Amino acid sequence: MTKEQFDDLLSRVGPRIAKRNTRMRAAIEPGERLCICLRYLVTGDCYKTIAFSFRVGVTTVSNIIGEVCQAIWDCLVEEFMPVPTKQDWSAIAEGFLQRWNFPNCLGSIDGKHVVIQAPPRSGSKYRNYKNAFSIVLLAVVDAEYLFRMVDVGAYGRNSDGGTLNNCPFGEDLKDGKLDLPGDCVITGAEHLGKLPHVFVGDEAFPLRRNLLRPFPGTHLSRERRVFNYRLSRARLTVECAFGILASRWRMYRRSITLSPEKAELCVKATCILHNFIRVTGRHTGARPVVMEEGEDELVLHDLTQLGTNNAARAAIRVRETFAGYFSAEGAVPWQGDV
Structure with a gap:
């Protein structure tokens, strides 16, 4: 995946996976959330390895992967896998x-x-x-x-x-x-x-x-x-x-x-x-x-x-x-x- 393709993908799914900041902490940016998900899909590494690489929690990685995968499917399916006529x-x-x-x-x-x-x-x-x-x-x-x-x-x-x-x-x-x-x-x-x-x-x-x-x-x-x-x-x-x-x-x-x-x-x-x-x-x-x-x-x-x-x-x-x-x-x- 090239940088242009990543930017295109982020523009499509970014609004769907964005989170709000709270008083306790700043939310993880959509780009980083997408990177975490793609890192798992590309490597298949365990959650602990990915969590250590991005300095986030293991549970956070687990939640991000599920949410981003669902967002990728929902945002792209109508354009890239529509029901054939x-x-x-x-x-x-x-x-x-x-x-x-x-x-x-x-x-x-x-x-x-x-x-x-x-x-x-x-x-x-x-x-x-x-x-x-x-x-x-x-x-x-x-x-x-x-x-x-x-x-x-x-x-x-x-x-x-x-x-x-x-x-x-x-x-x-x-x-x-x-x-x-x-x-x-x-x-x-x-x-x-x-x-x-x-x-x-x-x-x-x-x-x-x-x-x-x-x-x-x-x-x-x-x-x-x-x-x-x-x-x-x-x-x-x-x-x-x-x-x-x-x-x-x-x-x-x-x-x-x-x-x-x-x-x-x-x-x-x-x-x-x-x-x-x-x-x-x-x-x-x-x-x-x-x-x-x-x-x-x-x-x-x-x-x-x-x-x-x-x-x-x-x-x-x-x-x-x-x-x-x-x-x-x-x-x-x-x-x-x-």
């Missing part, structure tokens, strides 16, 4: 077509387990499949590595598919309340008819008409292998976004020793700050991974089935149509070795 979804689809050669794609969806300290008397609710305690960050990412939707706080024991089904985004997606663009014809493949706009995910998600997952199994036809490659190529945007997030905000490299509620605030703050930094366009740190033509190292050749996902016939037909398109009209030169 139909025009926004269409622009996202155009971005995936131009940059990732995947038509009618509205975003890449995946879940990230954020490791936390085991909450008291929580039983096994937060224990995930890696025997760690975590909360789930479910995100939809566009072609430019921007978070378009996040849902934070699901129990770590839940699968990505279960988290999607239980979150508001998943319910709206299932009920058709997201104001998505209508079915349309892909240019150059008019004979396929109108195809729906879809999200792409890995094998942890269910197959739906508007949510595509890879073909399961190892002994696949060439057409299905090509589809899995093209889908995994588009799905890399969410993996890259998570990588950028963990690289920039080092609290993700440690176990977060906060309550689940405060950890949720910190995760939401880092997600919206991720968008803020990328949109303002002055960041010069780590660059996301961008696949160029001929780079097949990140291809998922053999995807195994992790569970039973019974899909409707319409969803199966949509996936088969996309598979046929990627091996014919939508083929790209560098998929020949798949």
